[in-house]
Amino acid sequence: MSAGPYNYSYIFKYIIIGDMGVGKSCLLHQFTEKKFMADCPHTIGVEFGTRIIEVAGQKIKLQIWDTAGQERFRAVTRSYYRGAAGALLVYDITRRSTYNHLSSWLSDARNLTNPNTVIFLIGNKSDLEAQRDVTYEEAKQFAEENELLFIEASAKTGDNVEDAFLETAKKIYQNIQDGSLDLNAAESGVQHKPLQPGRSQPQNTPNPTKEGCAC
């Protein structure tokens, strides 16, 4: 339980990228509001969302940039890749074209972010099994070949959405812990909130009664 001055000790910047209509904004909305946004309009610009999560007892604030997927905005949305600690690369399992475009998105992500940026591949719309156009196996293989984390999720049912965001954060946190992500690097995408002197440390385990109480 944080008795410190902040509710969180890190800020991670995420971007969500992928073709138009794959459900990027719906994933964000499902993650921040736990609701499915039917009739979500196309994103004309870059939406912004935030949520505080917990990884290994650390409170982490996610700042998520959800980019427009339309091809004509591609040149503009590229400016948002810089300084992302995590990139959620989304395709639609019912539309093969969105899967076919992954390598182009991936090369943008690789070129425009830092080498430690965690890229998580999400096959969205897993609830539409009947219309499936991309198999789990081939996407899994694509992910492995490109060293991406991978999950199929549904922004509609909420299935695996939480996991995708949290697993990304865990991986980033792990990179911080093992030193491969340098927080001082200009574009690490992570801000660390230093603790202020004279105030107590945030506690790791917020479980007041885990030590046996004999009274």
Add this chain to the structure above:
Amino acid sequence: MLPSFKANKFSGSDSEPLTSTAAETDSSNNCHDAIPAHLNQKADSELSSPDVTAHRSSIATGGATPIAARESVVRYQMALRETAYTDLRQITIFLGTYNVNGQPPTSGLADWLSIDKDPPDIYAVGFQELDLSKEAFLFNETPREEEWYRAVFRGLHPKGKYRKVKLVRLVGMMLIVFIQEKHWAYVRSVASEVVGTGLMGKMGNKGGVAIRFDLHNSSICFVNSHLAAHTEEVERRNQDYLDICNRLVFSTTFPSKSIKDHDQVFWIGDLNYRLSGDLDLLRVKELLDQNNHQALLQYDQFRAQHAAHKIFIGYQEGPIQFRPSYKYDPGTDNWDTSEKNRAPAWCDRCLWKGDNVQVKDYRSHPGLRMSDHKPVSCFLECGVKIIDTVRYRKIYEEVMKKLDKLENEFLPQVSVDSTEINFGKVSFNEGATKVLTVANTGQVPVQYEFIKKHRDSNYCKPWLACEPYTGFLMPGDNSYITLEVLVDKRTAWSLNSGLDELYDILVLHLDGGKDIFITVSGQYQKSCFGCSIEALIQMHQPISQVPPETVCQYEKAAYPSVDPGNDSDSKQPVLAVPKELWFILDELYRRGMDTPGLFEQPGLSSEIAAIRRTLDDSLPDTLPGSVHSVAESLLIFLETLKEPIIPFGLTQKALDGCTAFASCKMVYTSLPLSHQHVFKHIISFLKEVLLHSNKNGLDAKTLVALFGSAMIRLPPPKYPLGSSISLSQNQPHLDRKRTTFIHHFLVNDLDD
């Protein structure tokens, strides 16, 4: 020099005389993850303010203050819902106070500390006049601290296993708190403080010492005080009490707390309130002999002051059913027989404030005869708030989720009436405007701004402008941004040549929030204005009838420096001069030579536009508009040529050599053939104009000044010039040179 005891913590609390049992108690090392101490902060005034919106809104910005604001909101929300995740558990507390009159512990203290059947969960034992020596007073040093600490430790209830929470001492005032081992894991944020109210309002012979900690989710504070002596000093005692309340602040906790900021406060000590002086000593003793305490208590100064709300407001005390604890002949149970002959009084008291406290027993202990006081104790039952982990987690998650939601809701939000702005057909030099409405549909003020895209030098293309490009919007307000498209001589050529198009994506950025992309587009109507001579002479048709790709192709091929890869091999016969130039000159030859004010009177912009459209759309026999409009069109035409008649590459040479006709003529001969033709046409035209100067009123000087600046232009800032060329000319100097250059050709014959 006298030490100030408020400033220096001479409490000696870190000494550990009984190393076998007493454990380290310093709060900073207390890493038990028990209860969030801050949850008790009900009374945080900032948070109880109804104006929560103010800092809620600031949460969204993600800056520095919002973090603290969010922390406060969490604390406040959790405190509000405390009862939903805490249960009360009863614990017992033993409060003991003893003015030992400077005596060492010569007998055991069990008769005071452990006469109850069950061991209390917490002991808070306070002493006064622990040491009356000068050393203690001046240097706060005394061997008695350890002697009494050991005596207390030995006297604790044998059925309980205790751990010292903290010991604090200021001169003769000492407070020790013990807690049963089994509760230790739930003790957090232990802190102690002292306040001296003695000599000069700070010396430590009078005052108070205090220890606070959180047990589970309850904050508990113990205070031991020794207030001013003597029957008549009631006001002084009251003042001491108020001083302690005001000055005692636990600064090591976050946020810092004073005595009142605790769920439960237990205040013990030699408060020194006496029986009112009106009462005759004999009468006192008579009543005491009858055990008529109630009659005597009517004269108790403490009760009177308390009833008058002068001190200890909100504090309670158990019923007094014991003899006054003061003053005895030491070693006896006899009232004071010294020459001072002090009246008996209930100097030593135990009080408490807060919910869920019940007194079980309140008594004195006459069997302890070391001092002129008898020790007093109070046995209490006290409800402590214990967190139910499961419910706590649930509510904490709810609060966090609510805040996340709020935070997202309080992000800046605007809507725009359109993200696609099409200007339709856009013509050269004809500005067009559209209004973009930005509405603040969110709940917080918004600072918006059009921002540059990565690598761009400006937020929009040069043919576009937004006014205002940045602004501030209160919730519910609208902003109207005027977008203006204007293709002028700076930008026409890049649109003619296809290097640019009327298409731009603006990024409307909300400070601390999202970005909106506004797409601006239009169809530029290619015009003969803003072309190059090389391209124009290839067009036999009006430019509007030439396919746009062809125009681009001509333009890109026009000057190898622009697109060196593409040599024009499709040589169709070219015109000697651009036909548009010929039409304009022809019109002026026919209509304008004798017009007074020729080239001096400005044309009408509507007519100039009509002339341009006529030239773009047709091969006209005549041009519309007045002679002045035609004349101005000529100058504009020359001025908007992609490369001026004297191309940028020869500008320096022309200016440098302007004094001699020979060198000017050399510049002329180095012109591309098409430029030579145009130059020659213009010069002939100017000569003709001057022949009519008696009618049109023009003189050579004016004419060459006008045409000089249209024909010889300085290169645009990024023009790739040769290394040796410097064009740092001041304007009048430059104008003179241009004029001189052109003038040579008016007075000399080109064919000489």
